[in-house]
Amino acid sequence: MSVDKETVARIAHLARIKMPEEALEPVTGSLNNILEWVEQLSEVNTDDVEPMTSVVHARLSQRQDGVNDGDMRDSVLKNAPNAEHGFFAVPKVIE
């Protein structure tokens, strides 16, 4: 598996990462190196092997339904570049 320059540009756009034209070529090369390295895994026969989801045998833990968090508007808004009347205020996003 490998990616081309166009794919890299599209992924960068989807991830909202600004990538100048001249950076695309080297990044494509780096990504393909990584992909090629990971590709070695396909040499291993994994038929009938369950996907491993955790290094320890653990189950997803579940919590009881109860309110024990929230009510911290000032903290939540603290890092917001702009907040008004208790809302996050962002540039208008309606189409």
Added chain:
Amino acid sequence: MSNLIAGATGDWEIVIGLEVHAQVTSEAKLFSGAATEFGAEPNTQVSLVDAAMPGMLPVINKECVKQAIRTGLALGAEINCYSVFDRKNYFYADLPQGYQISQFKQPIVGEGTITLDFKDGSTKEVGIERLHLEQDAGKSMHDQHPSMTYVDLNRSGVALMEIVSKPDMRSAEEAGAYLRKLRTILRYIGSCDGNMEQGSMRADVNVSVRRPGDEFGTRCEMKNINSIRFAQQAIEYEARRQIDIIEEGGTIDQETRLFDSAQGVTRTMRSKEEAHDYRYFPDPDLLPLEFEQTWVDELAGELPELPDAKKNRLMDELGLPSYDAGILVSEPEISVFFEEVAAGRDAKMAANWVITNLFSALNAQGKGITESPVSAAQLGQLLDLISDDTISGRIAKDVFEVMIETGDDPEKIVEEKGLKQITDTGAIEAMVDQIIADNPDQVAQYAGGENPKVIGWFVGQVMKASQGKANPGRVNQLLKQKLG
């Protein structure tokens, strides 16, 4: 019943599939301990998890898992004891994580069925494709400031069940019946309050058209419709729009469209660039969700009687017609009310009073069953007064009107207004004799056999003389005796 609609070049069939987002009834959110209550001040029900602060980890709420399983069971669906949470990636101002935690390839609930009921008593099965758990996004408000959008994250992270139907519906009416039935089921088991005005239940409507028997056409999706009526309007409009385009030689673009409820039209949304590339992948913050079949069996055993079962019981055991039974099970509160009225009484009479008298009185006042000024116990007492001949059915209607006005007990009203039925044969007889004596012409008509219907006139006269309080059965009996 034909659902085909006529175009300029022949008949067309509408194909509809629905994706319903139903908010799980829970105190706290799906992956955080912040509250879910509706109507709080902005951003006061947000934890650092919901605000997607770095390093925060989601921990699943067991109650939400339980409600998803119960809902799956109520839809007769397969429950997957192993399911996986995935990240659905996209950027929007009200989605602080930059992804929604959802379930993609391995949902918690698989295929099931919903039975739709129609007014003529007919039914139709609609397939459920799947049900999965996911997070809600925050709320954006675009109309509060000239150049800003305000974002409230109170909804961010609230648990939703996305319930996806198969493309089995063929008309706006069927889609409406599906939404109503699904809402009824959710409300019976209490997994969602079904409140569409508050956004607890929203529908994405997929519509395409085709020639009968052809392959499916290209579909368009109208998102986030928050009323059954709007969903039906959107379907009607959208189907006509697509037919017109195809008949004029055009083709349908697969797209998301906006339903403008003010104008009753759908229009194209400038499509979010590459919005369809969500790059789902398993959420590394969450292990797969696993539980035992024994828990599922336990929950199945605890499910309340579901609307279809209850409807069948009302029909089989109480002998109610399908339509009446359907109305009485349509809301859990209505069925509870009816069963209290009907307990130990004539079920058909109880059904009539609830459907005809009570509902029209409530409609006139714009009230729901839970706000009824007449309690089930009081309506039951009224029926008892009719059954034991204390009052006639006609007087009962007057008493009922007073009950609706005042909320008083029927006995009290009957006592105070002196409405007790006259069952004393002597008193009725005196009135009958008087009427016969005063109207020799009518007596002659009856005796001569020229107008046997005149007996009804006599009954009317006696009832009038008694101010409606004479027992009509006795009056009839006495008149027949005396007139020969």
